[in-house]
Amino acid sequence: MKTDSIFYRLFQQFPSIFFELIGNPPETVNIYQFASVEIKQTAFRIDGVFLPSQQQKSPIYFVEVQFQADADIYLRLVSEISLYLRQNKSKNPWRGVVIYPSRYIDTAEKEDFLEFFESQHIRIIYLDELGEAASLPIGIATIKLVVEAEDTAINMARELINRTQQSQNLQLPQKQLLELIETILVYKFPQMSRQEIEAMFGLSELKKTRVYQEAREEGKLEGKLEGKLEGKLEGELEGKQKAKLEAIPKLLALGLTVEQIAQALDLDVAQVQQVAEQKPLNK
Numbered sequence: 439m440k441t442d443s444i445f446y447r448l449f450q451q452f453p454s455i456f457f458e459l460i461g462n463p464p465e466t467v468n469i470y471q472f473a474s475v476e477i478k479q480t481a482f483r484i485d486g487v488f489l490p491s492q493q494q495k496s497p498i499y500f501v502e503v504q505f506q507a508d509a510d511i512y513l514r515l516v517s518e519i520s521l522y523l524r525q526n527k528s529k530n531p532w533r534g535v536v537i538y539p540s541r542y543i544d545t546a547e548k549e550d551f552l553e554f555f556e557s558q559h560i561r562i563i564y565l566d567e568l569g570e571a572a573s574l575p576i577g578i579a580t581i582k583l584v585v586e587a588e589d590t591a592i593n594m595a596r597e598l599i600n601r602t603q604q605s606q607n608l609q610l611p612q613k614q615l616l617e618l619i620e621t622i623l624v625y626k627f628p629q630m631s632r633q634e635i636e637a638m639f640g641l642s643e644l645k646k647t648r649v650y651q652e653a654r655e656e657g658k659l660e661g662k663l664e665g666k667l668e669g670k671l672e673g674e675l676e677g678k679q680k681a682k683l684e685a686i687p688k689l690l691a692l693g694l695t696v697e698q699i700a701q702a703l704d705l706d707v708a709q710v711q712q713v714a715e716q717k718p719l720n721k
Contacts, residue, residue, distance in 0.1 A: 441584065444621065445503045445537070447618065455577035456488065458577055470489060471488070471489050472487070473487055485501055486503075487499065495531075496530065496531075497533045506543065507546075512536075516534075516560075533559060533560070534559060536560065541564045541566075568582050576601055577615075583598060584622055591623075599616065603616075634684060636681070686713040686714065690714060696710045
């Protein structure tokens with residue numbers, strides 16, 4: 439998965455999630471702007487930096503997303519931060535945050551930088567230790583989806599999409615959040631097309647379909663054009679059903695049971711079983 443680009447997009451579009459992740463109120467984001475910063479005259483690039491407004495004395499947050507073992511990660515991070523502070527003559531305090539998918543990736547030596555960890559100048563977050571997705575805020579649960587195993591990601595994503603669509607007090611833009619979830623799924627299931635993923639996870643529900651939105655914007659939901667719209671919607675729903683059925687063999691190949699696939703795709707067990715019998719897997 440292209441985790442760097444996913445996290446850059448996530449923090450760029452939903453910066454408040456970062457502050458929830460480190461235990462700060464989401465409203466903290468109101469005094470920050472997010473950017474990727476390159477250190478001049480070096481090969482260093484910091485994944486993300488949260489810069490407070492000029493009049494604020496709040497900390498600068500340096501963020502590194504590390505999904506591969508790197509023995510030099512802390513040496514590099516401290517070097518990057520030091521160079522940034524030197525070049526920009528910042529008067530603000532600083533904090534570093536390193537995000538790992540799990541603890542076993544964190545193999546770098548900390549001995550030379552213990553004072554930074556003890557003082558919480560550098561914090562480490564292990565995504566798989568955040569807790570159960572159902573009990574987490576939607577934004578943090580979306581981050582956790584990135585590291586979820588394929589065999590459980592389907593149900594988790596479905597629950598997350600339902601929460602997003604049904605939430606009455608969602609503080610994040612719903613459309614952008616659903617698009618981000620879809621992007622994560624595309625990376626997690628590269629063997630499936632975007633259309634199959636949309637069908638599998640219900641991302642093209644009736645009033646969210648492109649044809650519905652276009653018709654609504656053009657004022658075609660009333661009068662003599664209603665029949666035309668209904669025809670378009672029926673065609674799109676048929677395509678959605680077809681994509682679901684075509685996704686069944688691929689999900690079987692991932693090791694899911696007929697019952698799990700039926701639940702994930704919102705199909706009858708009999709429908710899934712029929713496709714499974716018609717299209718046996720290659721051994």
